[in-house]
Amino acid sequence: MEYLIIFILGIIIGSFLNVCIYRIPKEESILYPPSHCTSCKGKLKSYDLIPILSYILLKGRCRYCREKVSIRYPMIEFLTGILYVLVYIKYGVTLETIKYIIMVSILIVIGMIDLDTTNVYFKTTLTGFIVAVTFLALHVYMGLPVINYIYGSIIGGGTLSLIILITKGGMGWGDAEICSVCGLFLGFKLTLLMLFLSFIIGSVIGLALIALKKKTRKDYVPFGPFIVVASIITILWGQDIITWYLL
Ligand SMILES: [Zn+2]
Secondary structure (H helix, E strand, O other), X not given: OHHHHHHHHHHHHHHHHHHHHHHHHHOOOOOOOOOEOOXXXXXXXXXXXXXXXXXXXXXXXXXXXXXXXOOHHHHXXXXXXXXXXXXHHHHOOOHHHHHHHHHHHHHHHHHHHHHHHOOOOHHHHHHHHHXXXXXXXHHHHOOOOOHHHHHHHHHHHHHHHHHHHHHOOOOOHHHHHHHHHHHHHHOHHHHHHHHHHHHHHHHHHHHHHHHOOOOXXXXXXXXXXXXXXXXXXXXXXXXXXXXXXXX
């Protein structure tokens, strides 16, 4: 029952994340105007805004103009719901759960926008930074150490900055921003794992894309989505991977 509540919360937030993913690159407000069909501008009624369900009931089409609605919208809602449940299973009723579901939400927006536009928007990383700092302030208030997270941020942002300076291209400063924010959430050890995983995932997918002739060596493949996937894996299974590796 509690899982269902968390899942429903996830798909509702997921529906808001869709709005962010669609509007932030267009420099539109994420709050106004209310949701509308992107094709005919028809205003969506409240019963059209039920995550996933509305999509199924309307058979993936707009109520007014019958234009197809991308399957991506319900998929992102579903993904957000599932990730919220997984974070809750992992961390239970703790502050960590709240921290990580917010982090996952921000990462979904950053990753999807990077996939769509190959851009990382400062607004999104800044939001992550503010959230992470807020949780660190809570740590300080509760008398918990924070230095580990600051080291995480330095190693995350620092490693990427170094790569950017050495390779002069490939990765962008937006990627360094993402890693430094993730470091602030994850702390030192988990950030190292996240960096490691993002390079592994990046090379495997990069090589696969070249092998499948979807991309050539000269094409630009955004690195942000790999950082996002690596961070989510680290949130969910990072501690287990480290324990398993060290044993
Ligand atoms: Zn329409």
